[in-house]
Amino acid sequence: xxxxRQVFRFPLAYPLALxxxxxAVLPVMVLIILAVDPATSLxxxxxxxxxxxxxxxxxxxxxxxxxxxxxxxxxxxxxxxxGRLWLIMLAxxxxxxxxxxxxxxxAAFGSGxxxxxxTGIVTPSASGLFGAAVVMILYTYPFVLLTTRAxxxxxxxxxxxxxxxxxxxxLQCLWRVALPRAITGMAxxxxxxxxxxxxxxxxPAIMGLDTFxxxxxxxxxxxGLSQAAFLSLQLLTIVGLLLFLDSRIxxxxxxxxxxxxxxxxxxxxxxxxxxxxxxIGLTLLLPLxxxxxxxxxxxxxxxxxxxxxxxxxxxxxxxxAAVLAALPVAHVASRGxxxxxxxxxxxxxxxxxxxxxxxxxxxxxxxxxxxxxxxxLLVLAYVMRFLPLAVGSVRSTAEKxxxxxxxxxWVLGAGPGEVFRRITLPLSMRGIVAGAALVxxxxxxxxxxxxxxxxxxxxxxxxxxWRVYEAGYFGRAAIPGLLLVLMSGLGLALMFSGEGxxxxxxVVQKTDTKLAKK
Numbered sequence: 265x266x267x268x269r270q271v272f273r274f275p276l277a278y279p280l281a282l283x284x285x286x287x288a289v290l291p292v293m294v295l296i297i298l299a300v301d302p303a304t305s306l307x308x309x310x311x312x313x314x315x316x317x318x319x320x321x322x323x324x325x326x327x328x329x330x331x332x333x334x335x336x337x338x339x340x341x342x343x344x345x346x347g348r349l350w351l352i353m354l355a356x357x358x359x360x361x362x363x364x365x366x367x368x369x370x371a372a373f374g375s376g377x378x379x380x381x382x383t384g385i386v387t388p389s390a391s392g393l394f395g396a397a398v399v400m401i402l403y404t405y406p407f408v409l410l411t412t413r414a415x416x417x418x419x420x421x422x423x424x425x426x427x428x429x430x431x432x433x434x435l436q437c438l439w440r441v442a443l444p445r446a447i448t449g450m451a452x453x454x455x456x457x458x459x460x461x462x463x464x465x466x467x468p469a470i471m472g473l474d475t476f477x478x479x480x481x482x483x484x485x486x487x488g489l490s491q492a493a494f495l496s497l498q499l500l501t502i503v504g505l506l507l508f509l510d511s512r513i514x515x516x517x518x519x520x521x522x523x524x525x526x527x528x529x530x531x532x533x534x535x536x537x538x539x540x541x542x543x544i545g546l547t548l549l550l551p552l553x554x555x556x557x558x559x560x561x562x563x564x565x566x567x568x569x570x571x572x573x574x575x576x577x578x579x580x581x582x583x584x585a586a587v588l589a590a591l592p593v594a595h596v597a598s599r600g601x602x603x604x605x606x607x608x609x610x611x612x613x614x615x616x617x618x619x620x621x622x623x624x625x626x627x628x629x630x631x632x633x634x635x636x637x638x639x640x641l642l643v644l645a646y647v648m649r650f651l652p653l654a655v656g657s658v659r660s661t662a663e664k665x666x667x668x669x670x671x672x673x674w675v676l677g678a679g680p681g682e683v684f685r686r687i688t689l690p691l692s693m694r695g696i697v698a699g700a701a702l703v704x705x706x707x708x709x710x711x712x713x714x715x716x717x718x719x720x721x722x723x724x725x726x727x728x729x730w731r732v733y734e735a736g737y738f739g740r741a742a743i744p745g746l747l748l749v750l751m752s753g754l755g756l757a758l759m760f761s762g763e764g765x766x767x768x769x770x771v772v773q774k775t776d777t778k779l780a781k782k
Contacts, residue, residue, distance in 0.1 A: 278603070280592040285609040288648060291616055291624035292500065298493030298627055310498070317475045317502070320396055320468065321461045327401035328457040331543065332408025333450060337438060338540070339409070340416040341524045344533060352756065354540065357547040358406035359756040361709040363466025364748055365547060366399045367729065368554040370470055371738050378554060396471040400461050402547045407460070408453030415449025416442060421524035434526075442524070458506050462499060463617030465712035470733060477619045477712065484623060484716060493627070496620040503615055555745040562739035568723075572747060575724040578639060578714075579707030582646035583654075583700040589647060590654035590699060597659055610655055613648040621645050622716030629717075637719045645713040650706045654699035661695025705755040709748060 338344075339351045357365070372378045374389030390398060419442060427437045443450070465477040476499040483492040528536065593610055596603030613621070625645050629636035711726040718727060725744040732741045 277592040277596050278606075281596045281603065281606045284589050284593055284651075285606045288610045288613050288651070290628070291613070291621055291648070292497075294624040294627050295493045295496050295500070295620070298490050298624075299497050310495070313474060313476055313479055313495070314498075316393065316473060317462065317499075319393060320400065320473065320475060321458050323393075323397040324400040324404060324461045325454050325457050327397065328405040328408050329450065329454060331401065332405040332453060333412055333443070335405070335409045335540065335543075336412035336416055336446075336449075337442070338536060340413045341438075342526045342528055342536065344528075344536065350540070353544050353548065355406045355410060356752075356756050357403045358410075360403065360547070360551070360752040361466065361711065361726070361748065362399055362403040362460075362464055363470060363711055363726075363729070364551055364745060364752075365403050366396070366467040366470040367733060367738075367741065367745070368551040369395065369399055369546075372550060372554055378557065391471050393471075393473055396468050396473045396475075399467050399471070400457075400464065402543065403467075404457040404460050405543075407456040408450065411449040411453035411456070412446055413449075415446035417523050419445050419523070424524055455506060459503060459615060462503055462506075463615075463619075465617070465619045466730070477617060480619050480623060481712065481715070484626065489623070489627060492623045496617075496623050499617060499620060503617075507615070551745065551749060555742045555749065558739045559742035559746065562742065564743055566740060567728075567743040571723045571725055571728045571744065574722055575708050575726070578642055578724065579646070579704045581639070581643045582650070582707045583704040585643060586647045586651050586654040586703040587658070587696050587700045589651055590658045591696075593651075593655050594659035597655070607655060607659070611652045614650070614652040616649070617712070618645075618649060618710055619712035619716070621649055622713040625713075626716055637717075639719055639722065642714065642717040642719070642722075645717050646703070646707040646710060649710065649713065650703045653702040653706065654696075657695045657699030657702065659695075661698075702755075705751055708751050 335354055339347065339354065344350055369390040372390075373387045373395075374380075374391065375386060377387060377389075379385060379387050389395070423445075424437045424441050427441050428434065432440070463477065465481060468475040469478045469481065476495055480492045480495050480499075483489075483495065593607055597607035622645060625641055629638075629641050635641045708724075709726060711730060714724055714727050715730060718724065723731070725748055729741050729744045729748070732738065732744075
């Protein structure tokens, strides 16, 4: 039995995993070093930043719960025609970068916006705190939808049936019986919404709202690296507080049972569909319509295909490197407490905002001139940010392997390296490919870290879209915008198929709560 356990280990797995875990905490150590500069101090601007950031976060969480929880009840319990399709469309905004939505809403609404140009109808401007909150709510509510729906589907409907038998109306049954038992799913979704809101750079920047992420970028461009690091640590403190508060939320374990099923009438189905159509229209149809309009009006707008190649090339390198780093971490994670600790440390990068990661690695590049403004440093940022996606995918597949195959190979004289190369690696390939695909898709869409770390003249789809916004040439955003929407569609397909679906659910429900609870 001892020999059987040894088969799962390959030489250098623990040292490699330890080294990867140390790299994962590098950003915080760098930020602490930078923030001790005497020139950094609290001032009146910091108070405004805290208020704006917290207001945006609170409003977004409340709005996401207000949309996500009813939609979770709808998709979990109500039997709609083509129910799977409705779930995919309602979850689709999660696969799209929120700055796409911010860009199109900013361009469509307000005086001189595309809606006024086409229809003559003047609409309210989508900017400031209001505009940023609307965008963040529309593109984060799927966190609440998916986590709450998962909790609701695991509940036994017998209590709801009993309450209805005793005369309680259906809506009150759902409010007083179902939702309190799904509080952990709602809390997990709310936490993910809050973390995403705190880390997002593109939406507040496009909407003109001063939050931590936007001002960190401004300070970096003004060569205030120490001040940017000081603000980054304040932002990470808020993130840590959220994780701590989430760890305090507990619920009584539920015994699984048959799920509730509701069969609406045709009229009710029509009302429900009409209710959800505005959400789908704003999150999916509007970006496609705006980018298509710009494409028809201005053509390719001088778009260079190298931007797409740069995005693809950097993301492919990151995906390959992330999988290589994930292999030792995933294998030691299932071999004991120390391995699980190393795995949890690597999840840290997933909770670090991209703008914070970029700020820390800029300093690393300054100290190591061979790395400064190189593609290698940008790829390192992608790997550190999205390594948990690869680790989770590889580990979930490796844990399902039949141990008897490995033991048989050991008995026949194969060494650990040969067993890994000829048995473990081929059987884990589905998880490896899924993890690499997730890292690739996230790298294609990453904006703040790319803005800070990309080599001079190295434009990607996301950074080109940002330059177009800054220059005010919105029509030139058609091609990169449509390509990013296409990549988001591929990500959505991965989420809801095979290994990718399982891994996406793991990331949504467990990634950030692991940091707090364990």
